[in-house]
Every structure is written in structure tokens, then in C-alpha cells.
Amino acid sequence: MAQAFLATHGIDLDAELAKMQSPDANPQSSPNLPATATQSSTGLPIHPTTLPTSIRNVSLPSRPGTHDVTLNPNTGKITYIGAHDPEIALLNLANQEYGNAALLAPSLCHPHIHIDKAYLLSHPSHSKHQITEGTFSEALHITNLAKAAFTTQDLLERGQRVVDESVAAGVTHMRAFVEVDAIVGFKCLEAGLELKRLAEREGKMRVQICAFAQLPLFSDSQTNSWSEEAKFHDSEAEKIRSLMREAAANPEVEVLGSTPYVEADDERAKRNVEWIVDLSVEFDKHLDLHLDYNLNSSSEPLIHHVVATLHAAHWTEKTTDKTIVIGHATRLTLFSAQEWTDLKIAIGDLPLHFVGLPTSDLYMLRTPERTRGTLDVISMIREHGLNACLGVNNVGNAFTPQGTCDPLSLASAGVGIYSAGTMKDAEVLYGGVSTRAKAAIGFGSIAGNPIGEDGSKEGEIRVGDPADVLLFGSEKQNWRTRKSVAEAVYFYDCCRGRRGFLGGKATS
Numbered sequence: 001m002a003q004a005f006l007a008t009h010g011i012d013l014d015a016e017l018a019k020m021q022s023p024d025a026n027p028q029s030s031p032n033l034p035a036t037a038t039q040s041s042t043g044l045p046i047h048p049t050t051l052p053t054s055i056r057n058v059s060l061p062s063r064p065g066t067h068d069v070t071l072n073p074n075t076g077k078i079t080y081i082g083a084h085d086p087e088i089a090l091l092n093l094a095n096q097e098y099g100n101a102a103l104l105a106p107s108l109c110h111p112h113i114h115i116d117k118a119y120l121l122s123h124p125s126h127s128k129h130q131i132t133e134g135t136f137s138e139a140l141h142i143t144n145l146a147k148a149a150f151t152t153q154d155l156l157e158r159g160q161r162v163v164d165e166s167v168a169a170g171v172t173h174m175r176a177f178v179e180v181d182a183i184v185g186f187k188c189l190e191a192g193l194e195l196k197r198l199a200e201r202e203g204k205m206r207v208q209i210c211a212f213a214q215l216p217l218f219s220d221s222q223t224n225s226w227s228e229e230a231k232f233h234d235s236e237a238e239k240i241r242s243l244m245r246e247a248a249a250n251p252e253v254e255v256l257g258s259t260p261y262v263e264a265d266d267e268r269a270k271r272n273v274e275w276i277v278d279l280s281v282e283f284d285k286h287l288d289l290h291l292d293y294n295l296n297s298s299s300e301p302l303i304h305h306v307v308a309t310l311h312a313a314h315w316t317e318k319t320t321d322k323t324i325v326i327g328h329a330t331r332l333t334l335f336s337a338q339e340w341t342d343l344k345i346a347i348g349d350l351p352l353h354f355v356g357l358p359t360s361d362l363y364m365l366r367t368p369e370r371t372r373g374t375l376d377v378i379s380m381i382r383e384h385g386l387n388a389c390l391g392v393n394n395v396g397n398a399f400t401p402q403g404t405c406d407p408l409s410l411a412s413a414g415v416g417i418y419s420a421g422t423m424k425d426a427e428v429l430y431g432g433v434s435t436r437a438k439a440a441i442g443f444g445s446i447a448g449n450p451i452g453e454d455g456s457k458e459g460e461i462r463v464g465d466p467a468d469v470l471l472f473g474s475e476k477q478n479w480r481t482r483k484s485v486a487e488a489v490y491f492y493d494c495c496r497g498r499r500g501f502l503g504g505k506a507t508s
């Protein structure tokens with residue numbers, strides 16, 4: 001009787017008991033692992049078989065009423081969704097969580113965060129460098145001073161703060177940039193990989209490390225104004241290319257990234273793009289490009305060369321489900337409707353995504369240089385049919401002193417930034433820090449969830465989806481509890497009472 005009843009709730013009692021008795025039944029619980037990874041090399045845990053978790057009495061996106069949802073940590077999937085049924089509370093054969101009608105939504109994601117430069121303004125090793133002018137050039141100067149003094153210990157401490165505060169916010173997936181150059185060598189990369197292994201071993205978060213060339217690959221500091229401030233550590237372009245190639249061969253590095261905008265001229269910027277595209281194809285890695293970071297209408301947007309280079313390299317045929325993310329591309333805010341249409345056509349079937357970085361862009365917009373805008377991700381998605389999401393970029397440093405590690409704060413701020421106040425807007429904004437952000441960095445298909453080609457709605461939770469979800473906190477007075485995605489976006493909750501689940505297991 002109990003067995004049949006549990007089966008309707010996605011719980012196979014026989015299978016669970018058999019697994020509990022079998023020492024061999026140790027499936028990985030974290031989904032979407034790189035094909036090359038093994039349990040030991042990624043530091044992923046060997047979980048003892050765990051009972052499913054039944055999250056009771058929750059509100060779900062786009063569904064009326066309250067529901068019970070079963071997460072299976074052995075498969076990492078959602079195995080059951082049904083109308084809330086108080087009767088199952090009498091049985092004790094699943095771990096039970098109680099939502100009290102609070103929202104259960106897809107978990108959050110950082111698609112773009114510079115983990116090695118986080119919290120420089122507050123860590124004792126670097127806090128002597130504070131912002132006194134608030135200019136872009138000062139931010140570059142302060143950050144380069146700090147970077148020259150990075151130690152493994154302070155990288156680990158600052159990075160761990162990013163992980164801890166992100167987990168508390170309900171982030172389950174993150175793309176973290178770690179810089180690779182002649183001065184830091186692999187110091188940032190090694191610290192990033194250590195943080196990744198620990199976070200994944202503890203089941204807190206899936207961390208995707210991007211080996212990132214922030215400095216030029218084809219210009220030296222004598223010809224380059226971007227690195228003029230840091231002449232004491234010459235970019236040594238050739239050395240960086242050599243280090244990046246070595247990083248690309250590391251199976252734990254899942255993404256390669258570069259910064260064409262720091263090159264001395266357009267010709268070198270194009271070479272930067274071509275080189276990093278070729279390297280990504282050769283090693284079958286995701287690609288992340290930081291480019292077109294200006295508001296100069298007379299400058300040629302590099303995005304066109306990126307798209308042409310990706311097609312010429314036969315990206316979709318030669319890589320296995322690897323995505324391309326474009327960040328910092330403020331130049332595109334000057335595009336006309338026709339230019340967006342032309343770009344959408346040129347992109348074609350490339351898995352190319354844009355990430356808006358509004359908190360960083362708006363801070364720099366107000367600096368005396370006034371050279372930044374911010375991508376309107378809502379209209380890019382709605383009007384131009386592009387893939388776009390939102391990222392924190394920096395936190396607690398001279399490029400972005402304000403903000404938190406909570407991506408939902410970006411979605412909430414986006415209501416004002418993009419004048420996007422409808423409930424549908426709020427759902428797109430939530431997707432921008434959740435499902436759309438995950439799709440951008442290669443976790444799950446955007447066609448499989450937010451777009452709705454199969455009839456599903458933005459951010460809907462379905463049986464068979466990865467059990468990566470976020471349960472919002474409940475309040476004593478029921479009407480104060482956030483029960484819809486719109487309420488979660490409108491009424492920022494400062495992370496109170498949130499609980500994240502990764503692959504069906506609680507992350508905190």
C-alpha cells in the first residue's frame with residue numbers, strides 16, 4: 001500500500017532499499033559533468049544512496065495552487081510533481097521539506113563572475129587600495145596593484161566568500177573567471193580549481209572554471225594603453241598565449257576566455273578572436289569573449305568578426321555542445337533595429353549568448369569617462385530573439401564596489417534599469433539569472449526550458465528536469481510569503497530563508 005502510494009510520488013521503494021544495501025550503488029548526483037571528468041579528478045563526491053526529498057506544499061512558476069515535488073538525488077532529477085497532498089506527510093520514507101506555500105523555482109546561476117578579483121576592497125591584503133577618484137583608470141590602477149600582490153591564501157579566502165554567499169543566495173551553478181598571465185601565472189587558476197573541487201565535493205555548487213586572458217594576446221605594454229598602468233608587469237603576450245594553451249589542455253578547465261578590447265588596435269583584436277576560437281575548437285571548450293566595451297559609434301563592432309570566425313571554424317560541427325558567451329559588449333547598445341536583425345540572422349544556429357552586466361556598467365557610466373552603457377537584455381530577448389542573461393561581473397572591487405553575490409538582486413534591479421515591470425518581464429528577468437544563465441554557460445538547453453517551443457512556459461519546473469531548484473522562505477503571515485516569480489523579483493528578500501538544491505540535495 002505504502003509502496004504503491006510512494007510510487008505515485010516518484011519514489012521507488014524497492015529500488016531505494018536495494019541501493020541502500022548495495023556498496024556499488026554510488027551514482028554521481030551532480031548533473032552536466034564534463035565528459036572528460038572522473039569522480040576523483042573533479043573532486044566530486046561519492047554519495048551514499050540517499051532517499052528522495054519530497055518538498056511539500058510549494059507554489060510553482062506558472063501553475064495555480066500548491067504542489068508536492070519529489071527530487072531524486074540518485075538520478076539528480078525531479079521525479080514527481082502533483083497537487084499538494086497532506087496524506088503523504090504520514091509516511092516517513094522520504095526526506096521532507098515544507099514550503100508553506102512559498103515559491104519553488106529553478107535555482108540561480110552566475111554566468112559571469114571574476115572570482116579572483118572579488119572583495120579586493122575589503123580583504124586585509126588589499127584594502128589599503130580604496131577608491132578616491134571613482135574613475136575607470138583608477139579602477140584599473142588599483143586592481144593591477146592588488147593583482148601583483150595576489151597570494152594563494154587571499155585568492156582562496158576571497159573566492160570562498162563568493163562561494164559561501166552565492167550558496168546562501170541559492171546559486172547552484174557558476175562560471176568563474178581566473179586570470180592567466182605572466183605575473184600571476186597559474187596562481188589564480190590553481191586557487192579557482194581548488195575552490196571548484198571543494199564546492200563540488202561538498203555538493204554546494206557546480207563551478208565551471210574559465211582560464212581567462214584579461215591582458216592582450218597580441219599587443220605588448222609599450223603599444224597598449226590598457227596595460228600602461230601596469231607596465232611593471234608587462235603583458236608578455238607570447239608568454240600568455242603559451243600559458244593559455246597549457247591551461248586549455250587541462251581537463252578541469254572547461255572554458256577559455258579572452259579580452260579582445262584590450263588589444264592595441266582592431267587588427268590585433270581580430271587576431272585575438274581568431275586565436276582563442278581556434279584554441280577552443282582544438283580543445284573542445286566553451287568560449288567566453290569580453291569585447292566591444294565602448295560607446296563609440298564610429299568604432300567597428302567586433303561581434304561581426306566573431307560570428308564570421310565561428311562560422312568559418314565550423315563551431316557547431318567541431319565542438320560538442322559548447323556555447324559562446326559575449327560579455328561587456330556595451331557598443332551594441334548603439335545598434336539600430338536593423339543592425340540587431342542583421343546580427344540575429346548572421347548568428348544563425350551558433351549557440352551564442354550575450355550577458356548583460358548592469359551593475360558594473362551603470363557604475364562606470366557615471367564615472368568621468370562616461371564611456372559605458374548597458375545591454376537591454378529584455379529587448380534583446382523579446383524584440384530580437386537573441387539569447388541573453390544577466391551577470392554580477394564584479395563584487396567588492398574598484399570596477400564594481402557595490403552589490404552582492406546574489407544574482408536575484410540583479411533581476412530585481414532590472415525592473416527599474418530596463419523599465420520592465422510586468423509579470424512577464426519579471427519572469428524573463430528571473431530566467432536571466434537562472435535558466436537562461438545556465439543555458440548560456442552550457443547547463444541545459446535553452447530550447448528545453450525557457451523559450452517554450454514544447455509548450456512550456458518561462459522558468460517552468462517539470463518532471464525529468466535537473467533537480468536544481470530554489471525554495472524561497474516562508475513568512476508567518478501567509479500573504480507576505482513570495483509565491484510567484486514576479487513576487488520574488490519585485491520584493492527583494494535579502495536571501496532570507498532560501499534553500500538551494502543541487503542534483504536533488506540541499507546545498508546548505
Ligand SMILES: [Zn+2]
Binds near residue numbers: 112114290327393
Ligand atoms: Zn567581466
